[in-house]
Amino acid sequence: MRPILRLVLGASFVVAPVHAAGAQRWYRGNTHVHTRESDGNRPPEEVARWYRDHGYHFLVVTDHERITDPAPLNAQLGKPGAFLVIAGQEITQQVADASHPQGIRQAHVVSIAPARVVLPLGEKGIAQGTTVAAMYASHLAAVRAAGGLAQVNHPNFRWSVRLEDMAALPDSTPFELWNAQPRINNLGGDDGHGRTSLSTEALWDSLLTRGRLLWAVGSDDAHNFAALDDAETTRPGGAWIMVRADTLTPAAIVGAMRAGRFYATTGVLLADVAADARAVEVTVAAPTNPRDDRRYRTRFVGRGGRTLAVVAGTRARYAIRGDEGYVRAVVVDSDGRTAWTQPLRVR
Numbered sequence: 536m537r538p539i540l541r542l543v544l545g546a547s548f549v550v551a552p553v554h555a556a557g558a559q560r561w562y563r564g565n566t567h568v569h570t571r572e573s574d575g576n577r578p579p580e581e582v583a584r585w586y587r588d589h590g591y592h593f594l595v596v597t598d599h600e601r602i603t604d605p606a607p608l609n610a611q612l613g614k615p616g617a618f619l620v621i622a623g624q625e626i627t628q629q630v631a632d633a634s635h636p637q638g639i640r641q642a643h644v645v646s647i648a649p650a651r652v653v654l655p656l657g658e659k660g661i662a663q664g665t666t667v668a669a670m671y672a673s674h675l676a677a678v679r680a681a682g683g684l685a686q687v688n689h690p691n692f693r694w695s696v697r698l699e700d701m702a703a704l705p706d707s708t709p710f711e712l713w714n715a716q717p718r719i720n721n722l723g724g725d726d727g728h729g730r731t732s733l734s735t736e737a738l739w740d741s742l743l744t745r746g747r748l749l750w751a752v753g754s755d756d757a758h759n760f761a762a763l764d765d766a767e768t769t770r771p772g773g774a775w776i777m778v779r780a781d782t783l784t785p786a787a788i789v790g791a792m793r794a795g796r797f798y799a800t801t802g803v804l805l806a807d808v809a810a811d812a813r814a815v816e817v818t819v820a821a822p823t824n825p826r827d828d829r830r831y832r833t834r835f836v837g838r839g840g841r842t843l844a845v846v847a848g849t850r851a852r853y854a855i856r857g858d859e860g861y862v863r864a865v866v867v868d869s870d871g872r873t874a875w876t877q878p879l880r881v882r
């Protein structure tokens with residue numbers, strides 16, 4: 536599938552009106568993937584080639600506890616403006632916690648475009664006598680000091696991360712709203728015995744309602760490039776981000792992500808996202824396949840996860856009243872695929 540990326544951009548975006556939007560375009564990218572350099576099952580060249588051949592513009596390779604060198608990958612597969620491999624790693628931090636059924640919470644963080652690796656704390660990466668929140672604070676600071684951008688991973692993996700664990704994350708921290716792997720539990724759940732976890736989207740709304748302006752990411756976390764027809768394996772291609780940037784460089788991509796100039800998606804593509812003090816407006820990209828007859832519904836969401844409006848069609852506009860707290864848009868197509876735009880804070 537070669538997705539739609541020949542898009543002309545319109546008005547300025549939520550938090551970064553400083554750029555002339557006309558010079559910017561959307562770049563499709565995945566910020567979380569593993570190769571044979573850690574626990575993936577294919578060498579880095581094959582992984583990068585999969586993404587290049589499936590319409591992605593950039594890939595952050597995030598092997599566990601190591602930075603897989605992007606230089607040989609870019610020498611072999613990179614092309615200016617078309618495909619770029621960006622350095623990264625996953626910090627596979629675990630936190631001992633007797634209140635968790637397995638005694639351990641998973642507090643993984645991806646580091647995007649760092650100059651050096653950050654290792655998890657504690658013996659075998661299991662920190663004792665601390666909290667998930669403290670580990671996030673420590674690793675976000677370490678990633679920043681290493682020149683990278685930290686992304687908080689898969690909150691509901693092994694039912695690990697609770698609202699209070701994320702409540703002190705700084706504004707503009709990206710987190711995985713949709714990690715496309717099985718057994719990641721994005722939609723949350725109740726085990727029938729009193730253990731309840733919010734969906735990642737409800738978690739996001741709770742944090743936004745508390746004033747934490749986090750950015751939503753969709754990512755693959757793929758490990759398996761050998762059994763692509765097996766839905767039980769960790770395959771690529773399920774969720775990604777579309778980043779609006781001037782150029783395809785690590786600095787431009789990371790800068791746009793810090794500024795919230797991107798959206799998360801599982802297959803809905805947007806031509807434009809515009810937001811200012813008066814309105815939030817989203818425009819679905821025109822189909823490139825003549826048989827594409829999908830229909831779209833956009834839900835605008837505000838404080839407490841409240842639905843502010845639902846609009847059918849490929850263009851949806853919400854006029855801001857001023858009491859919403861924040862406004863974000865979720866666009867769902869008739870196949871169930873979804874795009875999540877970043878929130879606009881309304882004061």
Ligand SMILES: [Zn+2]
Nearest residue numbers: 625643688689
């Ligand atoms: Zn992880």
Ligand SMILES: [Zn+2]
Nearest residue numbers: 567569625756
């Ligand atoms: Zn991972």
